[in-house]
Amino acid sequence: MKTIVKWFLRGAEFVAAMMMAAMFLTFILQIAVRYSAKLSWLAKTFPLLEPSRFGWTLEFCLALWVWIVFWGAAFVVRERDHVTFDLIYGQVSPKTRRWFAIIGGTVVCAGLLWSLEPTWSKFYILRLKTTATLSNLLGDWVRMRDIYSVYILFLVVVGARYGWRAISAFRHGADIDQPGHDGVAEK
Secondary structure (H helix, E strand, O other), X not given: OHHHHHHHHHHHHHHHHHHHHHHXXXXXXXXXXXXHHOOHHHHHHOHHHOHHHXXXXXXXXXXXXXXXXXXXXXXXXXXXXXXXOOHHHHHOOHHHHHHHHHHHHHHHHHHHHHOHHHHHHHHHHHOOOEOOOHHHHHOOOOEHHHHHHHHHHHHHHHHXXXXXXXXXXXXHOOOOOOOOOOOOOOO
16 A cells, blocks of 8 residues: 555655646747847747747646645645644644644634535636637637636545544544655655
8 A cells, every 4th residue: 555655655756746837838939039030030930939929838837736736735745744843743642633633634624614515606607608718729728717726626635634633643643753644755
């Protein structure tokens, strides 16, 4: 099971890295097109370099950024990598830490999963809205709902991770130094 989780995490990191690479290359393309616009002869010689054809690059970078943030938070960033205020948590007994972890994990899990229905209701209207410029690149089938759908995935995955954290703390305690205490296998 640990091998499967390890490979899944590596795959998730690979997807995040590819999204970051695509965003970086698109950003470089934006810069190249902007500076080539100052060289009007270049745009006349190569019509594909006409700056008006590259309006999609900004929206594509923004969509990738949304995906990178939520994908990374759901699958790549481990709990121990988050900034935490653990002054009190580190000073209390292991039994109290266990209850902090159980209550905290349960509250976060319940809050994220409870927000699924209202979020999905708001997404219903996004199925009608198209993007301003990405349709030039990807076609008219891309909707705003598709771009922001990663947020639903984020709610489910992070909610499940914190639910697992609460269950794990209930079963095994919540020691600070316990490797993999966030329910994710070590690399």
